[in-house]
Amino acid sequence: MELPSSTDGCVYFTRRSHPKGTIIAWAPREKCTSCKKSFMGKPVDKKGKIRIRSTEYTCKDCGNTAQKEQYESSLTANVIYDCPHCGKHGEISVPFKRKKAKIVDPEDGKTKSVEVLRFPCSFCKKDIDVTKKMK
Numbered sequence: 001m002e003l004p005s006s007t008d009g010c011v012y013f014t015r016r017s018h019p020k021g022t023i024i025a026w027a028p029r030e031k032c033t034s035c036k037k038s039f040m041g042k043p044v045d046k047k048g049k050i051r052i053r054s055t056e057y058t059c060k061d062c063g064n065t066a067q068k069e070q071y072e073s074s075l076t077a078n079v080i081y082d083c084p085h086c087g088k089h090g091e092i093s094v095p096f097k098r099k100k101a102k103i104v105d106p107e108d109g110k111t112k113s114v115e116v117l118r119f120p121c122s123f124c125k126k127d128i129d130v131t132k133k134m135k
C-alpha cells in the first residue's frame with residue numbers, strides 16, 4: 001500500500017500518533033459513476049472558489065451530483081497502522097463509513113462525540129478508532 005503523493009486526491013487524510021506508533025488513514029477520491037471521466041469534487045462557485053461546506057459532490061464534466069454522505073460512504077479508506085492495543089504494524093482497506101463514537105479527549109479529559117473510522121486490528125481483532133484531530 002502506498003501513501004498518496006498529495007492530499008489533493010483525497011477526500012479524507014489523517015495522521016494520528018499514539019504511544020505505540022502512528023495511524024495514517026486516507027480515502028482517495030473516486031471518479032464519477034455516471035461518465036467515469038472526472039473525479040467528483042465539491043462544487044465550484046462562479047468566482048472559481050471551491051464550496052468546501054457544500055453537502056454535495058459534483059462532476060464538472062457531466063454535472064452528476066451526489067449527496068456528501070452517499071458519495072463518501074461509497075469510497076474506500078486505506079489505513080496503515082500501528083495497533084494501539086497490540087502494537088503490531090498492519091495495513092487494511094475498509095469502506096469509508098464513519099460512525100459517531102464517544103471519545104475521551106486526552107487534552108482536557110472530557111468525553112466528546114466525534115466521527116470515527118472504526119476497523120478491527122488484523123492481529124488482535126480489537127477495534128481501532130481513527131478520529132479527526134480534536135479541537
Ligand SMILES: [Zn+2]
Pocket residue numbers: 032033034035036037038059060061062063064
Ligand atoms: Zn460525470
Ligand SMILES: [Zn+2]
Pocket residue numbers: 083084085086087088121122123124125126
Ligand atoms: Zn492489534
